Amino acid sequence: MNPRPVPHAAIELAPEAIVRSARAVIATEAAAIAELGPRIDGAFAEACRLILACRGRVVVTGMGKSGHVARKIAATLASTGTPAFFVHPGEASHGDLGMIQPDDVVLALSYSGETDELLFILPMIKRQGIPLVAITGKPTSSLATQANVHIDGSISNEACPLGLAPTTSTTAALVLGDALAIALLEARGFTSDDFARSHPAGSLGRRLLLRISDVMHSGEDVPRVPPEASLTAALVEMTRKHLGMTAVVDEQQQLLGVFTDGDLRRALDDEGVNLRDATVAALMTRGPKTIGPDKLAAEAAQLMEKHQIHALLVVDDERRVVGALNIHDLLRARVV
Known part of the structure; x- marks a missing residue:
């Protein structure tokens, strides 16, 4: 051997x-x-x-x-x-x-x-x-x-x-x-869009192909209240929908403003606000940042980062609220 x-x-x-x-x-x-x-x-x-x-x-x-x-x-x-x-x-x-x-x-x-x-x-x-x-x-x-x-x-x-x-x-x-x-x-x-279509599971594909409509909450899952709603009603809606905010809309579902956790903290710090009688219209933020449903999800991430916000309302061309999303939705979609 x-x-x-x-x-x-x-x-x-x-x-x-x-x-x-x-x-x-x-x-x-x-x-x-x-x-x-x-x-x-x-x-x-x-x-x-x-x-x-x-x-x-x-x-x-x-x-x-x-x-x-x-x-x-x-x-x-x-x-x-x-x-x-x-x-x-x-x-x-x-x-x-x-x-x-x-x-x-x-x-x-x-x-x-x-x-x-x-x-x-x-x-x-x-x-x-x-x-x-x-x-x-x-x-x-x-x-x-x-x-x-x-x-x-x-x-x-x-x-x-x-x-x-x-x-x-x-x-x-x-x-x-x-x-x-x-x-x-x-x-x-x-183009980069062509590249993304052959890499749909990769991070580039998600950034270039995923639209707001793919990740947003819609229908009954969108938090919304009328302007005359009380603070309590707004908080209940925010709690039920788990997005940390609620849209304030008129009868045609057009956006009037947004009420967020930040607005609540500011109201609590303002001694001149009667929280028992105040309507959400008096406490909301007017002219909030919004995005369209056909925009890229990556654009929502950039908008949130730029303005230091954690949620966005999605509106159509007539400013009607059609959806909502927050940073956690983008994280789950692995856009950020």
Whole structure:
């Protein structure tokens, strides 16, 4: 029986050496990224043209570390307006090739440009007339020369001191993928609203898509009293509706003012106010801050923060009260 291999003994490095090593990696990769800029030329523009003209999807593929980068590029493309998905080249030759259709564009990543699994499926892709865009580090490689468009992702050296682990090369490929995604985003006129629609569960999606009407209290849940209501009636309404305030409305439900916890405290501090006989109209705040139901929930958060208030009444174009919300509603909706 062969003895179990003994792992290499760890070399204890001084903190200064660790910091120096990490900085060297960052410097190496930053220099490689800087070298990519001058290479963005007509080939890059042609790749964008092919993808923009594509009636299907962008199929991104790659093996090993290039495959991990390809997955991320596919996700970035899809979230920025370019339909895309990842296909593993090894699985493609065992059935997944059927996922690639004639209306698609294939974006293949391989630093060497000689990855067997990619080269094996190229004839099937070319036979269907599917445009091929390749990102490699070897412009004379098999993948590069068979591609309709080749984007040069070559580097001077890897950040790995052994020159073996893909480090700088994968960073360069990722940057080129991001460059493609953003160039396509701008060419399509993709907006923040479009981005939010593909990220509805994220914080950005909630901020850009959630409307006041989605989070406000409406109908019988809106606290409201007539102007002749007593202080007691207003407090009962506030307590029942749990919003810390009540709207004061006329017979047509048009807003006259708002009575809040703050108004109550001010009335209690005013010795000239007869709380027993006072109507809510005498104690309310006139001209309160309001918002429309079609506004973004994020705008309500900004309004509350700006004016240091914790609740808002929602009114329509004729100043009729149609809803109400407070900061807790925005917190529950994760808008703030």
